[in-house]
Amino acid sequence: MTLSLVVRALFATLIGAQVSLVRAFDNTRYWGQNSYGAANSGDAANFQKPLAFYCQDDAIDVFPLAFLNVFFGTGGEPSINLANVCNPTDNATFSGTNLPNCASVGTDIKTCQSKGKIVTMSLGGATGSVGFSSDSQGETFADTVWNLFLGGTSSIRPFGDAVLDGVDLDIEGGTSTGYAAFVNRIRSHASGASKQYYVTAAPQCVYPDASLGGVLNAASFDAIYVQFYNNPCGLQAFDSASGWDFGLWDNWARTISPNPNVKVYVGAPASSTAAGTGYEPIGTLSSIAVQMRQSFPSFGGVMLWDASQAYANGRYDLAIKNALSAAGGTGFTFPACSAAYASGSTYTAGQQASYQGGHLWTAKWWTEGDTPGGSAGAWTDDGACASAGPKQDATSRPRVGSRFFRV
The missing domain is CATH 2.10.10 (Seminal Fluid Protein  PDC-109 (Domain B))
Incomplete structure (x- = not known):
């Protein structure tokens, strides 16, 4: 993903007790990076709108805010960039830091939460300045994130008294050092909290993910938004002889993940200008999503990159949500296994x-x-x-x- 607005599908479980909160196939959209505006500079009418604008109907259930793109910046504090809505260049920052004061976004967060939406903070992005040198640094950073965005306290909270619902790891470079420790520390804070918090990740579809593969095996995640775009295993490979590997991720979810209830989402571009490869017309994406739902018990829904792209592309988000709903909620039943594959036959x-x-x-x-x-x-x-x-x-x-x- 680039530093842009994203919509993602999310299944989550309670961070502390790991209690599944299964309701249905949901839509997740990243918000914060004005992806459509970056690709279509002449169409200002469809630039990223305030977060609350996208919360007015049932199309989207989860909004990861993109991105917390700097881990250790000015004054040792992190920074966030929400493109045309809030960024360090155009907004007031807290003294001695490069952390913008985004009070209006905090109001929107509470508005969305009042409508039953989940709003999380996504860390990283394709151009993020992120990473840890040790597990200890990861744990310390988790304390910082908890105090700035979640259930802790700080005098420099970017969204004021708004309390986000969890974190998302969109780590697309560097080593995996410290990330499992970061997740475990967040879960430790959340275990005694009065509200539910969630941890998700957005690996590339190439399995195992180069940046997060080891982390996904070592820490408990509630959902993963697999990026089936800008990769050879993307949606464009669905009908090819090889490449599409949702089955590998399903097997990981059910047999390797520390959380056997983790859900896997099909991450997709919301328009042809949202990614280099992987975009499919809504009819094709709907067909693929329904097939994944019918074939793989770990399937959780669809993640879209991003909100601005989906809205400008004829409400692409609402169309995929309607397609999954139309497929019905009658459930998944394991088909009987055939005889085992015989090598050489x-x-x-x-x-x-x-x-x-x-x-x-x-x-x-x-x-x-x-x-x-x-x-x-x-x-x-x-x-x-x-x-x-x-x-x-x-x-x-x-x-x-x-x-x-x-x-």
Whole structure:
């Protein structure tokens, strides 16, 4: 992601007690970087609007604010940049820091929260000056974030008395040092809090993620917004012989993640100008999202980059939310696994086999010696099958409309 406005889908669980708050497939939109304005400078009418503008209907449920883009800046304090709404260049900053005073955004945050929306602080971005040298530094920074944005106290809170609902890690460079410690410290603060807090991340679709792969395996996340754009495994690869790897992320969610209830979102560009690759017309994205919902138990919803792009593109966000709702909330049921894949055997088009991770695979064409998920791309991952876990029915599967499945 670039430093721009984003809408993301979010499933969340209570940070402290890890209690799932499953309501439905939700829409998440990043807000803060005026992505549409950056790509369409002549169309000022569609530049990023105040946060409260996007909270007026049910299209979006979760708003990560993009971004806290500097971890250790002037005076040792972090900084945020919300593009045309609030940034250190055009707004007053707290004395001795480069941290802007965004009181009007704080009012909007409380307005959105009063309408049942979740608002979190996203850390990083593609051009962020971020990173830690040690676990200790990560823990200390978690204390700072807690005091500036969440349930702590400070005299330099950018959003005044507004209390955000959690943090999101959009880390796209540097090492993974300190991030697991950061997450664990945030959760430690939240465990005794009087409200719910959430931790999410936005890895690239290439598995494992170069910056966050180890962190995702070492700390508990409530949702991940996988960026299926600007990558070879993006949405443009969905019908290709190889590349689309949602199944790998589903397997990670159910068998590797410290939180087995973590939800995986399809991150998508909200218009053709929102990313270099990965944008698909709403009909195509809707079809893909519904297929993921029907095939993978970890699917949580759709994340869009970003709010300004979605709104300018004919309410792309509302269209995908409606598509998921129309698909119904009848739930996911594991299909029966076929016989296990036999190495060296010959398979013809349409034949099925189960393979590592309890997934069902279908051969695309005649193949011999090409393992499911291999580089030859001879197989389609049809999702989890019965051996992957207990049966789920309509009462145990999140229903459309639940609080934390958002586009």
